[in-house]
Amino acid sequence: MAYPVQVRNLKRQLGDRFRPLIDMSDWHGRPDEEQAFLSRAVAALAVKLETACSDEDAARSVIDCATDRGIDAVAVEQRGERHHITLVQAKWSEKGEAGFGEADVSAVIRGLDYLLELKFDRFGSKIDRHAATLEEALNTPCKVVLVLALVTGTDLHPNTRGLLEEEIEKRNLDDDLVGYRVITLRDMYREILGERGERKVDLDVQIEGLGRYQEPFVSYYGTVSAEEVAGWYAEHGRHLTSRNIRDALDISDVNEKIRSTLVREPEVFWYLSNGITLICERARKHGKGAPMTGGAAGFRLEGASVINGAQTVSAIYRAVQQKPGKAALGRVLVRIISLDDAPEDFGDRITLAANTQNPTEARDFRSRRPEQSDLRYDFALSLGLTYVIRRGEPEPSEGAGCGMTEAALALAAAQPSVGFAVKAKRDASALWEDRYYRPLFGGPPSAHRVWRCVLLLRAVRKALDTLKENLTARPASAATHGDLLLAHVLFQTMETGDIDAEGKEAAAAWEARFREVPERVRKTLGWMVAVIDGAFGSKSHISTAVRSADRAEQVARRLYEHALGGQEPPSDTETLAYQGSGGGSRRRPPAVHLIVDAGLIDEGTVLEFRPAFSPERRHLPRWIEENPDRAKAVWRNNKAKPLVWSADGKAYAPSTLVRDMRTAAMGNTQQVQGTLHWHEPGGLSLAQLADIAREMERAAGDPDEID
Structure with missing residues (x-):
């Protein structure tokens, strides 16, 4: 089924909001530039949905490139005592039929693995601005969420979902480090509508154990079923929180604990939850029951908004999705305040008070x-x-x-x-x-x-x-x-x-x-x-x-x-002497000599600088952003000085150039292995290319090694 109107409006909104913000310099002039932009804009919109950040920060999170390893955007934020890492894979489709298959699962899981092992050099240079923050987050209690942002009206195929969950489970073992979320055309459409103006929400609520206050303003309280609350979220999504200062469904790992309680112990959920507070323009009798104290009654809440308990609402929805039979048995305390006869600013006062109290922690x-x-x-x-x-x-x-x-x-x-x-x-x-x-x-x-x-x-x-x-x-x-x-x-x-x-x-x-x-x-x-x-x-x-x-x-x-x-650990294989085919040992030939002799890089190829060590990831990305030519060098087949730095046009040996860059950006004159830092367009470093050249040399010297 096609969704022409929704896709057309989404496309227009993505262009209006993100075209001035998303970097497209690497695709400029290519025939598929527009498709690439829309995919990146979808990734940015997904980050905004997951983190509630600004459009500018969402655009900056995009790392999509030829070597993005299945990860189109990354974002890190602190949520309580845990860091929350968002990794986005985005798919654009003009027909609203973006697919995500088993091959895509493999790609995004491979990218996840590289990030968990801090192998930032496997990605394009756009990740460098996030590398230090990612490294810090991964060294603390954290939650990693794979977000699949797909411009489609259909869900994942069961086989694809099963494979994705299987791969995630392998990486969690007895932990909940990794999770996933699917964002579809419906979610994106709600987001762009929300930017233009919030939709008025009318809720039908069935309350048990009814209590009420008549003075000075009408309000009700009582118990509502988890199944009913999940229905609110399913129908209205983020529009439920139109008056909430934080507008924050799903932006804290607190909701994981809420969801877990409801799934495992629905009978005690009422006792452990702080409940939900709603305000509405008007509350009127509707449905079953009469509004008698202690009884059950139905109400129609016109212009309703959840001003406290947004995470509880979203967690209940996800728990009911996960275990519909069991989680639906849960109950939650709900407070309803009608603004029908209240002063004009009273709703704002309630909202401010509900959202500025410091939560009590264990x-x-x-x-x-x-x-x-x-x-x-x-x-x-x-x-x-x-x-x-x-x-x-x-x-x-x-x-x-x-x-x-x-x-x-x-x-x-x-x-x-x-x-x-x-x-x-x-x-x-x-x-x-x-x-x-x-x-x-x-x-x-x-x-x-x-x-x-x-x-x-x-x-x-x-x-x-x-x-x-x-x-x-x-x-x-x-x-x-x-x-x-x-x-x-x-x-x-x-x-x-x-x-x-x-x-x-x-x-x-x-x-x-x-x-x-x-x-x-x-x-x-x-x-x-x-x-x-x-x-x-x-x-x-x-x-x-x-x-x-x-x-x-x-x-x-x-x-x-x-x-x-107290024994010495094994030596790093990178520091071992090169073993010759004749059985003796000799010093390893310099990496550049091997690459030039093997002809692995064409003359004139533009190489890219990638920070290899933690201090470089902290200091060099911003220095490079000031002048992007600092991250580029043209290769020439010269064994002494093969790199012509684009920032000054001079020729350097890899290690000399990296040392000079570190000195300029960090004041650090320490010599480092330059071949770890410079990468050819396919993503391989000079050090990796040198390893390939060594294998070629070994195979050429010993025919038995060739299969």
């Missing part, structure tokens, strides 16, 4: 526990330091103390079971649940124990940050994701019998142990990559290994042995 309840107060006093009297327990209080400086959340993370890493570190990595807020909180703080721990655990975690993270400056690929991913696991391993393999001891002797002993942390982290990190590769394969996700209880336990057991033994 951590807040724990901060009132006596053991937390005792710790605060113990820190002050025993250590002369500050221990912050209330949210909103300023955190002390690094040497002046710590906060309750940092203490919980450090104590989790120090637990005998690695499961605590795994849980903290996945969702730090879970540490306030009884089953985790009691082992951490139930002792209660002494100030000396807490502070030494905090100092150990800080030392591990500082050592990893230092190492990460010069790491790429899997070692960089391990340094990014492995902080809590490595802190756990170090704590379990060091002398800790005096952790609660006071006095100068114990203090000196711990200072000596902290000085050993950088070297121990270096060795253990090297073994961590080798252990994970050996147990789960070199293509497995390191992020999964530290977030999955079963895998992390296997890794930790092996790391205990290596940490206790």
Whole structure:
């Protein structure tokens, strides 16, 4: 079925809103430029739907290019204690029949895998502006959502959906790291209509256990079925929140907890939910029942809007979709306020009040526990330091103390079971649940124990940050994701019998142990990559290994042995001497020599610079945006200086040019491997091309190696 009117209006709106904002310089003048623009605009609109950001930020999120690996846009935002990462795959269709098949699933999953392993060099350069933020988010408890934005009126084929869910499940194991959402033409059309003006929403509501206030303004309260609330969302979508300041259906992972409760325990949902508040222009009797206190009654709410509980509404809708029979049994408290006889600005006052109250979190309840107060006093009297327990209080400086959340993370890493570190990595807020909180703080721990655990975690993270400056690929991913696991391993393999001891002797002993942390982290990190590769394969996700209880336990057991033994980890294969075909060894020929001799790059090919290390991802993208020619160089088959930099027209060796760029952008004169940074149009780095040349040379020297 075609949707000509909807597609035509969507196309017009995409052009009006995003044409001035989306970068199309790489497609300029090509016959399919318009189709490429519309696909990118759909990706931007999907980001806006998922994150409620501005059009400008949505356009900036687009990374679509020839080597986007199935990911057309990326966005990162903080939602509560977790980062939320949106990855979009967009499909435009003039007929409203955009398809998404099993091959597309493979492409987008491959892109997901590259991002989870921090392999930003596998994407086009447009991802560089997001790389530092993505790396930071992936090193914290986070949720990754694959958004399929398809200009179509139909749902995914069951086979495609099944394959997608199967692939996602493989990457989640016992975690909920990855999820997905399908956005169709209907969702996009609602979004563009919403920009022009909100549609008036009239709701039919059936309330049980009715209560009401008559003065000074008419209002009702009672219980509504989850099935009915899901119907509101299905029919009206975002128009339900036209008066809500945040207009924020589905922008927080809080709704995952709401949905989970409704799916698993619908009978207790009423007790655990804060409920929903609606305002309306007028509430009148409609449907079954009379408006008697304590009874059941139906109302027609004219001009209705959800002003508090938007996440509850969307979570109920998704729970009923997931488990319709069970979730529909849930009930939710609803409050209805009629503005029929209220002053003109009263609706705005209610909306403002409902959306500016600070939510209470589980951590807040724990901060009132006596053991937390005792710790605060113990820190002050025993250590002369500050221990912050209330949210909103300023955190002390690094040497002046710590906060309750940092203490919980450090104590989790120090637990005998690695499961605590795994849980903290996945969702730090879970540490306030009884089953985790009691082992951490139930002792209660002494100030000396807490502070030494905090100092150990800080030392591990500082050592990893230092190492990460010069790491790429899997070692960089391990340094990014492995902080809590490595802190756990170090704590379990060091002398800790005096952790609660006071006095100068114990203090000196711990200072000596902290000085050993950088070297121990270096060795253990090297073994961590080798252990994970050996147990789960070199293509497995390191992020999964530290977030999955079963895998992390296997890794930790092996790391205990290596940490206790103190052996040097295996060397990176990139630093090994090149093994010649004659059985002897000699220094590896320079990468540029191999590439030139093999003729792998045509004279005049334009190469692209890609940041390879964390500090470069933080500093160079903005510097390059000031002058895009800084990221381009023309190849010439010269073994000494093969790169003619487009920014100044001079010839350079790859490493010299990268060093000069780092000096200009960062003030860092350290020499790095330049061949990791420059990429040919197909996406391969000079280092990767050199590896191909070596394989060609080996095969040519030994005919038996040729199949």
